[in-house]
Amino acid sequence: MKKTLLILLTLLCAVSFSAVAGGQQDDGKLIIASDCTWPPMEFINADKEIVGYDIDFINAVAKEAGIEIEIRNTAWDGIFAALANGECDAVISSVTITEDRKKTMDFSIPYINAGQVLIVDSSSSAKVLADLAGKEVGAQIGTTGAIEIDNSPAELKTYDELGFAIEDLANGRIAGVVADTPIAADYVLQNDTYKGKLVIVGDSFTDEYYGIAVKKGNTEVLDLINKGVKAVQDNGIDKE
16 A cells, blocks of 8 residues: 555656646746846836846747746746746847857747857047957856856956946946847936946947747747747737
8 A cells, every 4th residue: 555655656746747847827828037137128127026128028029929928037047047947938138149058958939149248447549359359358257248258358257237237337346248230228227326437439340149949849838939039029019
């Protein structure tokens, strides 16, 4: 009897784990992970709501594709592991499509071009990243901004959140920050704390396309998302 009970409990645990690992909830909703620390793309507003361009975009994609979603705030340093482990079905979080990332995950149709730009103190004479050779330049860990700095003469300093890098720059602790264009513009042009204190110099120096990431080989979810992305773009909803 004990052996039979043990087998039943083992099977029940396996079934439960399978349901969780699949990401998708019992009610059929797709779980979408996003690191909500990148205004204006994804962030938490004063009412503790998840908002931003990416959030509006994925909601429009879901509507056009006829699917239901739940967006979960997930820290960047674990977001791709969550995708690989089946804890979520997709990631929308200002994720640049790169050849390296394409080895471990699949991407939707690109939906925005957001190249890297350099942010410096308004008193700085730097115009390009190379001008900061030997000096510390900040970026969020694991981002393409960090890769660009690492491949430059500047010294890379990584942060768990971009906001910490911006704060260090404003207080003179680092010489610059590299970030995606829309996020950089939000900090420099829209944030009263940094407006006039920090500036974006030059144009974006990379072409980087954002995509919605799904688990490698998950064609079912990818096809649904691509259906929605195409409809959003064809109907001009993304421009709204």
